[in-house]
Amino acid sequence: xxxxxxxxxxxxxxxxxxxxxxxxxxxxxxxxxxxxxxxxxxxxxxxxxxxxxxxxxxxxxxxxxxxxxxxxxxxxxxxxxxxxxxxxxxxxxxxxxxxxxxxxxxxxxxxxxxxxxxxxxxxxxxxxxxxxxxxxxxxxxxxxxxxxx
Numbered sequence: 398x399x400x401x402x403x404x405x406x407x408x409x410x411x412x413x414x415x416x417x418x419x420x421x422x423x424x425x426x427x428x429x430x431x432x433x434x435x436x437x438x439x440x441x442x443x444x445x446x447x448x449x450x451x452x453x454x455x456x457x458x459x460x461x462x463x464x465x466x467x468x469x470x471x472x473x474x475x476x477x478x479x480x481x482x483x484x485x486x487x488x489x490x491x492x493x494x495x496x497x498x499x500x501x502x503x504x505x506x507x508x509x510x511x512x513x514x515x516x517x518x519x520x521x522x523x524x525x526x527x528x529x530x531x532x533x534x535x536x537x538x539x540x541x542x543x544x545x546x
Contacts, residue, residue: 415463418516421487422446423456424465428476428484439472490515493527500533 403411416424426445430437443453457474460466465480476484494515498507518526 416465416483420456420460420463420465421483421516422512423453424460424476424480424484425487425491427457427460427466427474428481428488431476431484432488435475437474439468439474442474486520487515490518490520490523493523493530494518496534497526497530500530 423442423446426442427437430441430445439450439453439457442448442457443450446453454472457466457468460480461468464477465483466474466476468474491511494511495507498510499505
């Protein structure tokens with residue numbers, strides 16, 4: 398068995414992704430706001446993500462260049478069709494991981510931990526975790542049977 402080990406940065410460089418982890422965070426928040434309000438605003442994004450409005454504006458510009466969002470006057474931002482496609486997955490990934498960690502840790506809120514780790518999971522892993530979460534939520538676990546000794 399030949400393993401190829403890299404640093405975290407090495408794996409990220411190897412993957413040549415179009416969208417960065419930070420861009421994913423912004424797009425996820427834009428889609429979350431758009432689901433609730435129909436749009437997002439630069440100032441609200443900045444507040445929600447703990448960044449300066451100028452940083453949020455710059456990132457929205459980058460997402461717009463890539464075709465993930467449209468921005469209008471007065472700081473209104475909306476996901477494009479392409480943005481919604483990825484954004485729905487990002488929201489889903491967040492929810493699956495959040496539910497899993499809450500079940501695992503017997504807590505109500507694991508947002509901080511999810512935000513720190515969600516970018517490291519492949520889509521297939523999220524899909525499999527979702528199946529595990531469904532199984533765990535059913536609570537239909539086989540009971541340990543005596544070995545008959």
